[in-house]
Amino acid sequence: MPEHTSMSAKVRELPPRRANRLSSTRLGSAIVNDYWADLFSAKEQGKKVVWYNGTYIPPFFHAHDVAWVHGEAWSAYLAARHVEGDAQMAGESRGYDRELCSYARTHIGQALLDMKDLKDGKLDPQSPKAIAISQLPLPDMIINAYPYCSSGQQWDEMIYRLFDKRVPIFHVNIPLLWGGRKDAAYLAGSEMDERKTYVAHQLREMAKFLSENTGRPYEWDRLSEVMGYIKKSAELRLEAMDMCTATPSPASFFDWIVTIAHVNFMPGTQRLVDFFEAMKAEIAARVVAGEGAVPDEKYRFFFDGMMNWNKIGWLAEKFAANNACVVAGRYTHMSFWQEPQAIDLADPVPGMAHNYLACPNNSGAPYMIGEIDRLCDKFKIDGMVMHVSRTCRGMTNSQHLIAESARKHGRTALFFEGDVADESFYKDELLNTRLEAMIESLDSRRSVMA
Amino acid sequence: MRSVIESFSAVAGDSVGYARRWKEETGRPVIGSFPMNFPVELVHAAGALPVIIQEVDEPITDGEAAVFSFYCGYNRSVVDQALKGRFKFFDGIMFADHCVQLLGTADVLRWHDPGSRILFNQLVASMDATWAVDEARNSLGQLKRELEDLLGTIITDAALHESIALFNHNRQLIRRLYTLREEGRLTLSARDLQHVVKSSMVMDREDHTRLLAELVAACEAAPAPDLRGMPVYLSGHLCQAPQLTLLDLVESTGAVVVGDDLYHGFRYISTDVPETGDPLDALAFWYFERNRKVPCPTRADGDADWDDFLVREVTRTGAEGLIVLVAKFCEPHMYYFPEIVEACERAGIALLKLETEHDGMPLEAFKTRIETFVEVSRRRKHAAALG
Numbered sequence: 001m002p003e004h005t006s007m008s009a010k011v012r013e014l015p016p017r018r019a020n021r022l023s024s025t026r027l028g029s030a031i032v033n034d035y036w037a038d039l040f041s042a043k044e045q046g047k048k049v050v051w052y053n054g055t056y057i058p059p060f061f062h063a064h065d066v067a068w069v070h071g072e073a074w075s076a077y078l079a080a081r082h083v084e085g086d087a088q089m090a091g092e093s094r095g096y097d098r099e100l101c102s103y104a105r106t107h108i109g110q111a112l113l114d115m116k117d118l119k120d121g122k123l124d125p126q127s128p129k130a131i132a133i134s135q136l137p138l139p140d141m142i143i144n145a146y147p148y149c150s151s152g153q154q155w156d157e158m159i160y161r162l163f164d165k166r167v168p169i170f171h172v173n174i175p176l177l178w179g180g181r182k183d184a185a186y187l188a189g190s191e192m193d194e195r196k197t198y199v200a201h202q203l204r205e206m207a208k209f210l211s212e213n214t215g216r217p218y219e220w221d222r223l224s225e226v227m228g229y230i231k232k233s234a235e236l237r238l239e240a241m242d243m244c245t246a247t248p249s250p251a252s253f254f255d256w257i258v259t260i261a262h263v264n265f266m267p268g269t270q271r272l273v274d275f276f277e278a279m280k281a282e283i284a285a286r287v288v289a290g291e292g293a294v295p296d297e298k299y300r301f302f303f304d305g306m307m308n309w310n311k312i313g314w315l316a317e318k319f320a321a322n323n324a325c326v327v328a329g330r331y332t333h334m335s336f337w338q339e340p341q342a343i344d345l346a347d348p349v350p351g352m353a354h355n356y357l358a359c360p361n362n363s364g365a366p367y368m369i370g371e372i373d374r375l376c377d378k379f380k381i382d383g384m385v386m387h388v389s390r391t392c393r394g395m396t397n398s399q400h401l402i403a404e405s406a407r408k409h410g411r412t413a414l415f416f417e418g419d420v421a422d423e424s425f426y427k428d429e430l431l432n433t434r435l436e437a438m439i440e441s442l443d444s445r446r447s448v449m450a
Numbered sequence: 451m452r453s454v455i456e457s458f459s460a461v462a463g464d465s466v467g468y469a470r471r472w473k474e475e476t477g478r479p480v481i482g483s484f485p486m487n488f489p490v491e492l493v494h495a496a497g498a499l500p501v502i503i504q505e506v507d508e509p510i511t512d513g514e515a516a517v518f519s520f521y522c523g524y525n526r527s528v529v530d531q532a533l534k535g536r537f538k539f540f541d542g543i544m545f546a547d548h549c550v551q552l553l554g555t556a557d558v559l560r561w562h563d564p565g566s567r568i569l570f571n572q573l574v575a576s577m578d579a580t581w582a583v584d585e586a587r588n589s590l591g592q593l594k595r596e597l598e599d600l601l602g603t604i605i606t607d608a609a610l611h612e613s614i615a616l617f618n619h620n621r622q623l624i625r626r627l628y629t630l631r632e633e634g635r636l637t638l639s640a641r642d643l644q645h646v647v648k649s650s651m652v653m654d655r656e657d658h659t660r661l662l663a664e665l666v667a668a669c670e671a672a673p674a675p676d677l678r679g680m681p682v683y684l685s686g687h688l689c690q691a692p693q694l695t696l697l698d699l700v701e702s703t704g705a706v707v708v709g710d711d712l713y714h715g716f717r718y719i720s721t722d723v724p725e726t727g728d729p730l731d732a733l734a735f736w737y738f739e740r741n742r743k744v745p746c747p748t749r750a751d752g753d754a755d756w757d758d759f760l761v762r763e764v765t766r767t768g769a770e771g772l773i774v775l776v777a778k779f780c781e782p783h784m785y786y787f788p789e790i791v792e793a794c795e796r797a798g799i800a801l802l803k804l805e806t807e808h809d810g811m812p813l814e815a816f817k818t819r820i821e822t823f824v825e826v827s828r829r830r831k832h833a834a835a836l837g
């Protein structure tokens with residue numbers, strides 16, 4: 001008898017490997033590894049380096065041959081390799097409170113470590129932590145383009161001050177689409193139109209800033225070229241996501257989360273297009289074969305909140321062991337190049353602004369939650385897994401409202417505590433108990449309906 | 451003098467009650483707003499009462515399930531009050547400031563009272579961008595249009611000029627009290643001064659200004675108090691008033707407050723709006739000038755540093771120490787705090803950090819820490835005097 005049919009509602013500890021992860025995502029690892037290797041040698045290649053935070057603006061850098069470091073990604077890179085501790089300790093010893101955004105704390109801590117190492121001329125070459133940490137090239141420019149979250153904006157102001165204001169900084173403001181006007185609608189109406197013009201203007205100014213700091217004119221044609229690949233990749237990704245309406249779902253949230261880097265900040269090239277093509281093909285083949293990301297899919301969940309980067313594998317297995325497929329999520333399914341149709345390659349900037357404004361958090365709660373509910377209906381979601389990422393208020397702000405709306409739509413919801421990059425906030429026991437309760441309630445609901 | 455302070459204290463202690471009564475008595479609308487830079491002159495010029503929504507001391511109950519415990523006390527208290535129905539009488543809530551927690555709170559309020567009018571237009575936060583002034587003016591224009599629509603009225607330039615002049619006068623009078631305090635001639639305590647500023651965020655401004663003028667005259671005429679203790683500068687609390695017991699504690703433990711940059715203090719009244727020219731241009735100017743005068747960590751401005759400002763202010767006011775009140779979970783403050791610590795270390799300024807919480811504070815422990823702070827500073831000063 002297959003294990004799942006005799007399974008009680010109890011959450012299993014130490015599950016055997018059951019998550020059937022897509023094999024094509026492995027191709028993606030090579031792209032990411034090459035990106036980091038290239039970045040680590042940027043200075044040797046004579047490239048200027050920009051540190052940035054916020055939305056996915058790397059096409060602007062790529063088109064101008066500037067190397068880019070995404071602060072959040074760097075923190076996630078360290079966290080996923082479990083080497084974030086040193087950077088966080090450096091931050092803490094300067095007085096950064098542990099209740100502050102742990103992405104920012106890790107990144108700022110990193111900057112501190114780098115500077116100290118440079119100053120002292122000492123790095124333990126044997127330590128893998130020191131190796132990872134010492135590789136990051138220091139910035140020639142800082143750019144901040146953070147939608148919604150004020151912490152995201154302030155983060156770079158602190159980095160700017162850490163470098164004694166010697167590194168030029170540029171801010172792109174991406175204002176909230178509050179939706180208070182009479183003509184307000186999701187990503188539409190006069191507010192959206194005005195904000196789009198405003199953000200597009202700032203993006204052109206940002207290109208000027210890049211040009212001024214590299215001494216080279218900005219090549220707009222190259223931006224169109226890079227965006228051609230990005231647009232195609234985004235379309236393929238969304239088409240592949242759409243196929244996950246199938247039961248069982250051919251891919252899970254965890255497959256999408258490990259490819260966030262690709263859609264977020266990998267270079268726009270044919271290689272990226274090929275990668276998403278391969279992912280889509282594998283997903284299509286699974287649909288035909290009736291193969292699921294969780295072999296015996298019984299429950300379909302939506303993951304809300306920022307990813308708990310140091311727990312990806314652990315969580316994937318935990319849900320799979322309970323025959324639960326986390327099919328979609330706010331971070332994976334709503335946050336990156338969601339609106340490729342808005343991009344006109346002849347003049348990509350307004351469409352890029354449109355996409356940046358489309359960050360789900362950046363729309364007022366009624367609009368964002370309307371979209372979450374729509375996605376949950378589309379993917380036939382039974383329950384919401386709400387990751388309360390302790391130090392990321394950008395993501396936790398509307399979570400009570402999201403859960404309330406989900407319940408109104410007949411879905412269950414559980415909350416569990418964790419964090420984006422600070423492992424100490426994660427409570428495994430709490431998740432186990434709540435997952436168990438959620439599964440029990442789904443089972444009893446189903447037995448009543450049967 | 452005491453009767454004026456008592457009037458101010460009554461309003462400051464029950465701002466919602468005051469505003470509700472004002473509405474009943476006048477039949478005119480009330481507009482709530484959140485901190486920090488919403489130009490309330492616009493509301494006054496539209497014939498309504500602008501009220502800055504305050505944190506209240508009562509425990510968080512109804513709000514517990516709507517806002518996480520790791521949000522600052524201001525946000526938790528505001529959500530709690532809203533869920534208890536306290537803001538229902540507001541004709542609208544308008545705000546313009548960007549703190550991520552505040553944005554979340556506004557959404558919780560809108561969600562739980564879908565019929566309410568909560569309007570937001572984000573003021574540009576990167577203050578030194580070349581387009582920042584134009585953008586700020588655009589946002590202010592939009593706020594004005596939305597307010598006109600909300601109240602069904604037109605705000606004329608003449609009315610706005612009049613409101614600006616009134617509010618300037620009000621701020622100037624309060625600043626006069628600050629000057630007297632710096633000169634050691636103010637008979638009011640830190641608690642009293644908070645009542646003055648906090649009530650100015652709520653009360654009918656004509657009434658407030660009239661009483662304030664009386665108070666200033668009385669303070670000018672009063673003999674200088676016999677102030678003994680270590681002069682300290684109070685900093686922090688970007689949105690909420692420090693609990694009065696905490697202010698009392700500071701002043702009863704060997705310290706005398708000689709200056710502050712609290713929101714319920716100098717930060718709020720630091721800057722006047724130009725009274726000539728286009729009033730929206732003037733309000734935009736005020737917005738930037740305010741951040742230059744008292745830098746705010748929620749704004750990005752390469753030239754305005756809160757840490758440098760504090761070092762200058764501590765020196766200018768003759769304070770011998772800096773007490774920083776950090777509201778627990780206030781991210782903008784937590785981010786900036788290490789800069790302040792380092793700047794004070796460089797300048798040789800003694801600093802004491804007190805982390806404040808909505809749900810009870812360890813006042814006994816604070817008392818010991820303030821006493822120690824005062825004592826250590828006194829000994830240091832003594833040692834320095836001996837050479």
Ligand code: SF4
Nearest residue numbers: 101149152392393394
């Ligand atoms: S708190 Fe969250 S949204 Fe804000 S900067 Fe940190 S990770 Fe980003």
Ligand code: SF4
Nearest residue numbers: 522549688689780781
């Ligand atoms: S600035 Fe600080 S005190 Fe004000 S709402 Fe934000 S977190 Fe709270």
